[in-house]
Amino acid sequence: MIYLDNSATTKPYKEVLNTFIQVNESFYANPASIHEAGVESNTLLDRARGQVANLLHTENQHVLFTAGGTESNNFAIFGVPKANTHKGKHIITTEIEHASILEAAKSLEAEGYEVDYLKVDATGTISLQELQEKLRKDTVLVSIMHVNNEMGAIQPIEEAAKLIHENSRAAFHVDAVQSFGKLPIHFNGDAGPDIISISGHKIHGLKGSGVIAFRKKMNIIPFVLGGGQEFGLRSGTVAVPQAVALAKAARMAAEYMEQSEQKYRKWHNELFDYLTSFGDSIHLLSTKLGAAHILSFSVKDLKGEILINALQKQGIIVSTSSACSSKQKKTSHVVKALNIPPNFVNGVIRLSFGALTNDEDIQEFKKAFTNVMKDLKGEIIV
Template sequence: MNKAIYLDNSATTKPLQEVMQTFMAVNEQYYANPASIHAMGVEANDLLMRAREQVADILQAESKNVLFTSGGTESNNAAIFGVARSNTHIGKHILTSEIEHPSVLEAMKQLEKEGFEIEYLHIDKRGVISLEELRAKIRKDTILVSIMHVNNEMGAIQPIFDAGSIIHEMSRAVFHVDVVQSFGKLAVFFKGENGPDCLSISGHKIHGLKGSGVLAFRKPMRWQPYVVGGGQEFGLRSGTVAVPQAVALAKAARLAVEIMEERTKKYRQWQADICAQLQSYGEAVHILSNLQGAAHILSFSVRDLTGEIIINAMQKQGIIVSTSSACSSKQTKTSHVVEALHLEEHYKKGVIRISFGAHNTNEDIKKFKQVLAKVMMELKGEIDK
């Protein structure tokens, strides 16, 4: 499948050559333990600190509040468990949305078993939470609000800065935002007192490496260590720090942000082109994404078909797309995001997500559109049944 056109960049991305070169070079030359006090350790630590500062600069954070992790799942788990369990003296009430990534929702289920009270914010037809509902549900004893910036299945953008103002005005809650799908695609940063308090980033979604991530804080907060041992990463996450991963992530982050505008323009054009074609199929297709959402994700459903049939038909023509998310693609039940959208029954099973990345070209999109037309023609009998 090496020549395939890969349009599943929300599941993961191909690392950029520059990022891999950085990773290899750091492994070759700076392999010493950054905690060692000899010269080679000091050099490795300097590199690690520089990577931390680069990420901090992008986020408008202080480098002492940037923690390197193994990815988005770890960052989300660490933020949620860490904040919840360290703030029970204020309360046990937590708010999140019904369309979060499983690394958030499963953590919430765990906390529920521990006696925390979790409430879920609903979404509208565009996949966006209601600020009125947030205002109505937030309480003096709310200790954590966790809302994703961009939804991984349909690309809806949540109003995180407006949400942040409400949260900080009405409570002492920590505001955690999963920016795994928005970092490098939208402006993501700590915005004074009113924005997020805590952000989760994943390296492999931004043409970096799998097994790398960041958890960043606006300011130091009450928090327990979650991996104990040698006291690395400010005592919160022990274990020898993976310097090559950290430096590669900083590089991927810098590159993503540098060409963000240019890429977004291109992705938006592709999204609009494909949407126009999808609209020409009338009722046979329902488009879940909208042009106010993230530009790199386009999700749609074909009536009365399963996502698997469409994926296989496209794969035969050399196009790699996904069902609503990589996590739900192997499960037969409808994804929680599709359920939350209250789609009509005949659109629930045939959801397809295409997601663009740095390696895609205009030619790829042209080919995708041709294959889409062919597949829709081939499956017409099934759709009209």
């Protein structure tokens, strides 16, 4: 099997799995307990927290472990506005965010918050001018993903941060689920975000692990009430093995980031040129300026499901746009936002690379796709 669906999830590193097992075996005590075994677990937890804080350029007490990217995103979208209603009830996000942002924003709209959704151009990029125009005195939160999960557009995070901090009192949240470990992303004063979300299973870590981190102490309501763990913001016994495993995966992602990006960019450009050779039969949603590890395209007058099944028969695993929306029988909101030609809307396929992808995988995909295109020639959407 050749696995090219790493933006949906990645295979955990063996080192991460070994870390998870070792911590479960030797540091299973509750880190909130005051006995020696509890203290040892808590020490290990603090060390993992410090490692993540170091990678993000923040302090230990500003890093919270969560169950993944969706929870981290929900934490930011609900936590900041509800704690800052005295400043206003206006939120800005984009029309191509992950569902964990968009659904949360819709929920807040139902509660009386006002949400503006920034449009994107054909490359999937927001307009900084529109962002500046939308900022208001009562804007309390701006949430913009760094890399789009469906087609890889990279948003101008640094420029956006400067605009937000210079023209409003809003907190700036960045969903870095698809960028952490692939592109530089960290806190950088007013030139960077105030809040960052990370997911473990996107960086060869474990599902059920994530991080929400803050640049500084912020006014935010607790996400889970109870015993006061995670600085009183997310109560419940902390999953030390997941936290330590995530820190391990994050360190490895950071260590290999530069060489991984070089490989991904080589494959991205090679496949981009290969797909372009099919002429008007294929529409590329991704651009050569987008994230190197994601390449999305669409085949004219074909359903994505047909392509996926045909490729799977040849041992190639890919997805239609995002895993979160691929099972739903409707057009992705990202595809709609890009305004691609109607006869390409249903045939979107996403290739995404990971640390375990190799050159042979790319060559095998090209062979398989060439065969599939020959076999499926003439199959039209019904």
